[in-house]
Amino acid sequence: MRYDLLDLRLFRAVVAEGSITAGGERLHLSLPSASARIRALEHHAGVALLERGRRGVRPTPAGTALARHAGEVLDDLVRLEGRSPGTGGRPGRPSFCWPAAPRCDAWCPGRWSPSSSRTPTSTS
DSSP states (O other): OOOOHHHHHHHHHHHHOOOHHHHHHHHTOOOHHHHHHHHHHHHHHHHHHHHTTTTTTEOOHHHHHHHHHHHHHHHHHHHTTOTTTTTTTTOOOOOEEEETOTTTHHSTTTTTOOOSSSSSSEEE
């Protein structure tokens, strides 16, 4: 399945709003753009993700599973960025160990040694 973070955010918004139009508006996307992204998700999944009706949309069982997994991925991303979901946490930055940092061994023991690459290693 091919998608990006905007697709995941859009899909969650569409499911939450019960409308492709409202979900797209939440993310500042036009209806044609939002619809195209949802259709592409369904195409790559090979299954309908939404049931479309006169009163909006609702997720199919596959759509419910995708919305749940998308939520997990997006929540992990929020944590990676240093925020706690739902707590009003302030944005932070992922921490990295730089070989020259005196505290590197304390924060990521075994991730760097003088004989290893000089490339920083993420601790997040």
